[in-house]
Amino acid sequence: MLFEQFLFFVFAAGALGGALGVVLIRNPFYSVLALVVHLFSLAILFLLLTAAFLAAAQIVVYTGAVMVLYLFVVAYVGGTDDELRPKPHGLANALGPFFAAAVALQLTIAVIGSSLAALDSQGAEVGDGFGSPGQIGEALLTKFLLPFEAASFLLLVAAVGAVVLARKRRGLHEPADAVSVSEVLRGGQPR
Amino acid sequence: MDISWYIVLSAFIFCIGAAGVMTRRSPLVILLCLELMLNAGNLALIAFARMAGNVEGQIFALIVMVVAACEVVIGLGIIVAMYRRKLRIDVDDLAELRG
Numbered sequence: 001m002l003f004e005q006f007l008f009f010v011f012a013a014g015a016l017g018g019a020l021g022v023v024l025i026r027n028p029f030y031s032v033l034a035l036v037v038h039l040f041s042l043a044i045l046f047l048l049l050t051a052a053f054l055a056a057a058q059i060v061v062y063t064g065a066v067m068v069l070y071l072f073v074v075a076y077v078g079g080t081d082d083e084l085r086p087k088p089h090g091l092a093n094a095l096g097p098f099f100a101a102a103v104a105l106q107l108t109i110a111v112i113g114s115s116l117a118a119l120d121s122q123g124a125e126v127g128d129g130f131g132s133p134g135q136i137g138e139a140l141l142t143k144f145l146l147p148f149e150a151a152s153f154l155l156l157v158a159a160v161g162a163v164v165l166a167r168k169r170r171g172l173h174e175p176a177d178a179v180s181v182s183e184v185l186r187g188g189q190p191r
Numbered sequence: 192m193d194i195s196w197y198i199v200l201s202a203f204i205f206c207i208g209a210a211g212v213m214t215r216r217s218p219l220v221i222l223l224c225l226e227l228m229l230n231a232g233n234l235a236l237i238a239f240a241r242m243a244g245n246v247e248g249q250i251f252a253l254i255v256m257v258v259a260a261c262e263v264v265i266g267l268g269i270i271v272a273m274y275r276r277k278l279r280i281d282v283d284d285l286a287e288l289r290g
Contacts, residue, residue, distance in 0.1 A: 008196065012196075012200050015200065015204060016200070016203060016204065016207070019203075019204050019207040019208065019227050020207060022207075022208075022211060022220070022223050022224060022227060023207055023208075023210060023211035023214070023215070023220075023224060023227075028217060028219045028220055028223075031219075031220055031223055032223065035223050035226060035227070038204075038227065038230070039226075039230065042230055042233075042234060045197065045200075045234060046234075046237055049197065049237050049238055049240075049241040050241060051237045051240070051241070051249050051252075053249070054233075054237060054249055054252055054253060054256075057253065057256060058256070061256060061260065062226075062230075062256070065260075066226075066259075066260060066263050069263065069264070069267060070219075070222075070223070070263070070267070073219065073267045073270060073271060074219060076271065076274070077219070077270060077271070077274045077280060096210060096213030096214045097210050097213070097214060099209075099210075099213065100206045100207070100209045100210030100213060101206070101210075103205075103206050103209060104202060104203060104206035107199075107202035107205070107206065108199055108202060108203075111195055111198045111199050111202060112195070112199065125244065126241070126244045130244070130246065131240075131246065131249055135246055136246065136249060136250065136253070139246050139247070139250055140250060140253075143247075144247075144250050147250070147254055151254050151257040151258075154257060154258065154261055155257060155260070155261060157261075158260070158261035158262075158264045158265055159264065161264070161265055161268065162264040162265060162267070162268040163268075164268075165265065165268030165269055165271070165272050166267075166268045166271040166272060166275075168275075
């Protein structure tokens with residue numbers, strides 16, 4: 001039990017630090033790397049909550065695939081350092097952090113101060129297979145078949161949409177200093 | 192560990208993400224902060240699933256992961272399209288999303 005608490009606090013600190021890094025670091029490239037730390041810490045927390053399959057999916061899907069996609073786009077667009085505290089654009093922009101702090105305070109009070117007896121628990125007794133791939137797969141293919149199929153269709157739509165959004169359009173000028181990958185691959189000099 | 196610790200952590204992460212969405216101007220970083228908020232939601236869902244001893248919350252979290260992946264793909268596609276059209280990568284310049 002002590003070891004579990006130790007793991008929780010270490011990786012909760014990792015998750016919070018990663019989240020703060022994402023928001024506070026100016027270079028988007030390092031923001032993405034901070035998010036990798038955050039997601040990895042969250043995966044360990046999922047393991048502590050006996051969600052083994054989701055922890056694995058978190059690492060494979062997020063830390064593996066999605067973050068690589070982010071890094072490619074940051075490298076492509078050229079992560080420009082934007083200033084952290086931009087010139088104030090009206091009241092809403094300046095008040096943003098205060099709103100966030102207010103929401104944080106309110107949520108914390110709601111969670112800590114709520115007299116929900118159930119919240120103050122170690123959780124239900126669960127068996128060995130709780131959150132295992134087998135159990136998740138069985139639930140997905142029986143009780144949650146429709147959401148499962150809808151999710152797969154959503155992924156298909158998103159993939160097609162991304163191709164449509166990012167493809168080369170006729171009539172639009174390429175940036176003058178753009179390097180065509182296919183030209184480089186053919187051995188030609190980049191323009 | 193009390194489940195409430197996880198819920199409080201999730202609330203903090205959500206608020207950090209919200210602060211990022213409200214203050215940063217690069218759409219790339221805003222997408223990253225959206226990821227933070229979605230993951231905070233996931234953490235809460237999984238904590239509640241553990242509390243109830245019920246696997247359904249984990250299924251919900253898995254679907255949230257799918258939706259987050261779709262959102263990332265579309266968002267990054269929009270950013271690449273903005274770059275192609277030589278627009279500045281800044282959300283304040285793009286207050287309207289017309290063709």
